[in-house]
Amino acid sequence: MDYKESLEYLYRQLPMFSRVGAAAYKPGLDTSLALDAFFSHPHRRFRSIHVAGTNGKGSTSHLLAAMLQAQGYKTALYTSPHLVDFRERMRINGQMIPEEKVVDFVERFRSSGYEGRPSFFELTMMMAFDWFASEQVDYAVIEVGMGGRLDSTNIISPMACVITNISPDHMQFLGSTLPAIAREKAGIMKKGVLVVIGEAEGEVRKVFEEKAAEVGAPAIFAQDDALLSSCRTRGGVLECSSPLLGEFKCALTGDYQRHNINTVLSALKMLRKAGIEISDEAAERGFAEVCPLTGLAGRWMKIADKPLTICDTGHNEAGILSNTAQLRRVAEEKRSDIRMVIGFVADKDLDHILGLVPREAKFYLTNAAIPRALPAADLAKKFEAIGIPYEGVWESVGAAYEAAKAACAENDVLFIGGSTFVVADFLAAIQPA
Numbered sequence: 001m002d003y004k005e006s007l008e009y010l011y012r013q014l015p016m017f018s019r020v021g022a023a024a025y026k027p028g029l030d031t032s033l034a035l036d037a038f039f040s041h042p043h044r045r046f047r048s049i050h051v052a053g054t055n056g057k058g059s060t061s062h063l064l065a066a067m068l069q070a071q072g073y074k075t076a077l078y079t080s081p082h083l084v085d086f087r088e089r090m091r092i093n094g095q096m097i098p099e100e101k102v103v104d105f106v107e108r109f110r111s112s113g114y115e116g117r118p119s120f121f122e123l124t125m126m127m128a129f130d131w132f133a134s135e136q137v138d139y140a141v142i143e144v145g146m147g148g149r150l151d152s153t154n155i156i157s158p159m160a161c162v163i164t165n166i167s168p169d170h171m172q173f174l175g176s177t178l179p180a181i182a183r184e185k186a187g188i189m190k191k192g193v194l195v196v197i198g199e200a201e202g203e204v205r206k207v208f209e210e211k212a213a214e215v216g217a218p219a220i221f222a223q224d225d226a227l228l229s230s231c232r233t234r235g236g237v238l239e240c241s242s243p244l245l246g247e248f249k250c251a252l253t254g255d256y257q258r259h260n261i262n263t264v265l266s267a268l269k270m271l272r273k274a275g276i277e278i279s280d281e282a283a284e285r286g287f288a289e290v291c292p293l294t295g296l297a298g299r300w301m302k303i304a305d306k307p308l309t310i311c312d313t314g315h316n317e318a319g320i321l322s323n324t325a326q327l328r329r330v331a332e333e334k335r336s337d338i339r340m341v342i343g344f345v346a347d348k349d350l351d352h353i354l355g356l357v358p359r360e361a362k363f364y365l366t367n368a369a370i371p372r373a374l375p376a377a378d379l380a381k382k383f384e385a386i387g388i389p390y391e392g393v394w395e396s397v398g399a400a401y402e403a404a405k406a407a408c409a410e411n412d413v414l415f416i417g418g419s420t421f422v423v424a425d426f427l428a429a430i431q432p433a
Contacts, residue, residue: 003099006106007086010120031118032152035126038114042126042133043140043156046076049271050156052144052185053164053198055318056260059252060164060198062296063264064271065141067286069093069293071278076132076140078153080121083298083313083424084431090128094294097131105130121145122152139276149187160274161188161217162267163208164260165199167318179203186211189219194270198222198263222266231258236302237288244269245280250287254300254312256322261287298423300326303430307408308334311416311423315348320356320418327415328358336411339391341400341426342418343367346374350382361415362407363390366400368421376400397422398429 001009036043051061058079065077075093082088087096105127118126125145132140142158144151166182182204189195195217197208205221212219229241231250238250238257244265250257268283290296300323303309308330314323331338338361344350345368357363365380367373376393383390391407394400401416408414416426 001103001107001110003103006103009106009110010086010124028150029152029155031116032122032125032155034116035114035118035122036129036155038112039126039130042129045133046137046140048140048142048156048158049267050142050144050153050158050161050188051164052148052151052162052188054167054181054185054316055314056164056198056256056263057143057162058313059257059260059296059299060162060264060267061141061143062290062294063252063260063286064162064267065091066290066293067264067268067278067283068139068141068276070285070289071282073138074136076128076135076137077294078125078128078132078140079143080124080145081420081424083420084428088295089124090131091295092132092135092137094292096295097128101131102127119152125152144185144188147181147184147187149184151188154188157190158188158193160267160270161190161193161195162263163188163195163197164263165318166204167316179207182207183211189215189217191216192218194218194220194274196220196222196263196267196270198266199259220266220270222263225266225269226262227265227269228258228262231261240287245283248284248287251289251291252296252299253302254314254322255326256314256319257299297427298420306410307339307405307412307414308336309405309414309416311426313420313423314417315344315419317353317356320353323415323417324356324358327361327413331413334411334413336413337362337409339364339404339408339412339414340418341366341397341404341414341416341422343376343379343397343400343422344374344418345370345372345421346378347372348374348419350374350379351386354382354386354388357388359388362404363388364392364394364400364404365390366394366397366422368397368419368425370421373419373421396429397425401426401429 051057065075068075077091090097227244231240298313300312340361341364343366365376367376380393
């Protein structure tokens with residue numbers, strides 16, 4: 001098999017949640033544990049940090065990996081989903097897994113005689129762990145795929161855990177209330193393993209406190225630490241101040257990143273207490289250079305200045321609310337119009353989500369090129385049903401973007417998002433051939 005054939009095997013022969021949705025959801029650890037034993041427990045050969053949460057877990061994972069990498073550790077990073085290239089899911093020191101390593105793993109698995117049928121996520125996770133172990137990494141930052149308690153990644157025995165926050169998302173799988181979702185996320189807590197919780201109030205905080213006490217996990221609530229004193233956007237970066245690091249800059253400029261930064265600062269403090277050396281200089285470089293160090297993309301990512309073009313993968317209530325507020329503020333400062341290239345997956349609660357978008361925007365409706373995407377024509381019917389006007393319907397993200405760009409005045413704000421997969425198609429469309 002060549003690389004293309006190996007990918008086709010992963011995509012077509014094994015269910016992939018991000019493409020098909022609920023039909024591929026397979027909770028439980030039995031298959032992951034069996035695979036782990038079959039491959040001789042690769043995760044036991046490196047130290048790991050486990051990151052869960054509804055929003056911000058990707059940014060948090062990348063920031064922590066960037067700091068460890070800047071300190072000089074051989075650092076692995078496992079995240080999902082990918083945007084453009086499957087290999088984005090697993091990196092060592094920012095470099096994606098080589099194509100030949102993907103081919104080698106798929107061939108070894110297919111010829112191994114393994115009798116189970118793992119999901120796309122389970123097998124991809126094992127590929128990452130197998131590669132990390134073979135490369136003898138010092139640390140691996142492992143992002144949870146969905147939930148926590150029953151997520152495939154929960155077979156690891158991490159040295160530390162981070163849970164960023166809880167908000168409504170994937171409620172058909174994780175529970176219909178925030179405390180129920182919190183219980184699933186809290187499932188990554190383990191005896192004696194330090195855990196930082198970014199944001200939690202009321203009943204959600206109580207869930208985390210009770211679970212930490214039940215399993216004997218020392219818990220720190222980042223919001224109590226308040227390690228981010230101030231933060232403002234200037235010159236295309238966030239200028240931050242902290243009693244832990246002093247003055248530093250962060251390359252991630254989405255409004256929501258302020259919460260992630262405070263969580264990461266608390267995690268940095270925790271990791272230092274656990275005996276991991278991370279200098280102030282390494283931490284500052286991790287914040288300032290996270291994108292080139294780790295390959296992070298799609299988080300309030302500026303593509304162009306004229307018109308100001310931004311894409312962002314925020315797709316649930318908290319993400320849409322934050323993006324809407326920031327878009328309105330930027331447009332008000334520029335005295336400009338907002339144009340939005342937008343699409344969603346079919347299993348999203350759009351009746352609620354569409355109530356959060358900026359109605360004053362000019363909308364260009366589209367869909368990502370995955371089976372799970374809501375067809376743009378169906379999205380148009382949703383807009384019409386609740387009385388939101390739109391500029392038109394396009395069957396590809398690239399075509400919708402070109403139409404929106406052509407209509408923009410130089411001073412307008414052009415946003416691409418609504419779904420991770422819309423951003424993925426957009427980034428693929430603008431890449432040089």
